[in-house]
Amino acid sequence: MEIIDYSGEYDEDIKDLLVELQEHIVNIDREKYNIITPEYREKYFQKTMEEVKKYEGKIFLAKEDTSIIGLIIGVINNEDEKTYDFTAPKRGRVIELVVSSKCRSNGIGKSLLNKMESYFKSVGCQGVLIDVFAYNENAQRFYYKNGYFNRNIEVMKKI
Numbered sequence: 001m002e003i004i005d006y007s008g009e010y011d012e013d014i015k016d017l018l019v020e021l022q023e024h025i026v027n028i029d030r031e032k033y034n035i036i037t038p039e040y041r042e043k044y045f046q047k048t049m050e051e052v053k054k055y056e057g058k059i060f061l062a063k064e065d066t067s068i069i070g071l072i073i074g075v076i077n078n079e080d081e082k083t084y085d086f087t088a089p090k091r092g093r094v095i096e097l098v099v100s101s102k103c104r105s106n107g108i109g110k111s112l113l114n115k116m117e118s119y120f121k122s123v124g125c126q127g128v129l130i131d132v133f134a135y136n137e138n139a140q141r142f143y144y145k146n147g148y149f150n151r152n153i154e155v156m157k158k159i
Helices: 008-028 040-054 108-122 137-145
Strands: 002-005 058-064 067-075 091-099 127-130
Touching: 002 108, 008 040, 008 058, 008 067, 008 091, 040 067, 040 091, 058 108, 067 108, 091 108, 108 127
Parallel strands: 091 127
Antiparallel strands: 002 058, 058 067, 067 091
């Protein structure tokens, strides 16, 4: 397995992985708010690529033989922030990290995360933000194991 930079020749593989992740989120969503529509594959891919272009983003792919088995997408959408009530250094944000379900628990996610962290560090980021769906407990355990911690928690009540 090797980690490679994004190349347009793998767009369909990227779409497949993004759909696989969304299907997983749909399956674990207890409120059933998350959905996957017929246009999701193309529209979400396009939106993601626009974000990557706009915000100094990077995409790294995990490749085994000729197959793409994982990906990580990160962006940098802030500089140092200082306001009347908040101060923070430049941070990167992982917007997607997916490893194909048939290849999990083999260190691929960790390799992808390490590669993105190195990129963020190389461009002056001092932290990494990642939003994790609350019901994705496996992902939470993965991030905690890799040194991440809760910074903000959103709570919800159905009324």
